[in-house]
Amino acid sequence: MRFIGKRRGGPAYFKRKKVTVIGSGHVGATAAFLIAQKELADVVLIDVIEGVPQGKALDMYEASPIQGYDVSIRGSNDYTDTAGSDLVIVTAGMARKPGMSRDDLLSTNVKIVAEVVGKAVRHSPDCILLIVTNPLDAMVYTAKQVSGFPRSRVIGMAGVLDSARMRSFIAEALDVSIEDVSAFVLGGHGDMMVPLPRYSTVSGIPITELMSAEKIREICEHTASGGAEIVRLLKTGSAFYAPGAAVVEMAEAILKDKKRILPCAAYLEGEYGVQGYFMGVPCKLGGSGMEGIIELDLNEDERAALQRSLASVQRLVEQVDALEHF
Ligand code: A3D
16 A cells, blocks of 8 residues: 655645644643644644653654544754744743742743743744743743734733632532633732632632632632642642643634633733733633733722732833843
């Protein structure tokens, strides 16, 4: 028997989407593996360490006959292999260890994010950038400065993860299916994040009608400290299964033009009274990236919490600007 055409890449009339994941560590590799399993796109894994992206990509490709996915997965240290990517996911950088806050990573990670975004956009000028590296709100700002992309094409992942944590705690407390629980966490991805119980529901019923104020306060605090809890347990790094899954939920919304409404770090131009900063807000995610922002009607307490969160984002951005890496 003779095969006509190439095993990889498909016929000329069918162009598979291409995703580059920069940083082949815990979050990057988890996201790449999920993207392949869901057959969302061909994947290129990049890292500064030689052999790591190549080895992990080969390992994932060798899992494909068992899992039954038909995509190409390649590992590389060379950005020419990333050329023409539709989506570039940035997970490169240091993760925190016990005793560290996300903000402690700023001076190391700003250099890494500036470098990798510069290289990636040279080869994929039309891509959408999805940033994961912490401290998130400052790193996504760095990516926007370096790329010069419009705000629709520079998005940060944090709210999907924080909301997933809150959803899991709500489902556990009420002993209900996770499928019926939705939750919204706004603001910066730090200790001052803003869980919104009024907009968190079980099959449309606000949790404020299902739980005591005390229990809700406990869940909100647990949500804000959920990342630190995992760092304490792991001791050598931070969470990656839920973050990887959160990245892929956003990637899927973009690659399939699903127009999902998800909490994302978006560059605000007057929305929520904020000008020129990235913050977590409800966004429409589709084929063009961040296609719109929904402005919720916040009460006085929620507005005050968002202001406190903004102040912490502003302090981080001031540090980025002072470092002058671009
Ligand atoms: P880790 O497993 O250490 O992987 C990071 C990878 O980046 C390593 O393989 C490094 O070799 C690589 N890297 C470092 N410098 C470069 C460079 N210049 N070019 C290419 N690759 C490089 O960390 P991780 O995957 O657990 O976490 C990655 C980042 O994501 C960290 O900054 C975390 O804090 C962050 N993170 C954010 C969230 C959010 O919700 C925003 C959640 C989880 C992790």
